[in-house]
Amino acid sequence: MALTRIISTGSGYSPKAFILLPCAKEQQLTPHTAGRVTNSDASGISLQVKCRSCGAESVYQTAQLPEGYRMYEVRVTGEDGPHLPASLRPLPYLEESFSVVATSPQHAHEQAEFGHSLPLAGHLAKYYIDGALHLNERF
Structure with a gap:
């Protein structure tokens, strides 16, 4: 095979x-x-x-980025089990903002997946690229 x-x-x-x-x-x-x-x-x-x-x-x-690259503003949010009571949600909402260098919004999304430092365990994660909600195009 x-x-x-x-x-x-x-x-x-x-x-x-x-x-x-x-x-x-x-x-x-x-x-x-x-x-x-x-x-x-x-x-x-x-x-x-x-x-x-x-x-x-x-x-x-x-001093300047290579051709084809630009800076994207990324905001990553995570919401932990909105259906659960507050006592079972130790970290109900997490958020982090930072910039990444990428060639496209999809590339920026993938950089953000590995670049954030949030403990997203079971959280509903959302990625905002330049202010707009971005869905991962790979899936």
């Missing part, structure tokens, strides 16, 4: 390398993916980047 790998389905999105940076572990240029925007001012943009080879995280500063 042949082994096949499915990267993603639905939107045709495949994980892209944001930039090639030296990997601390392998001592060579490896692809890094962009995460949260940590700072954005007149001098440039600071991003969290993650090595796709070893998983190490670092901060990357750039």
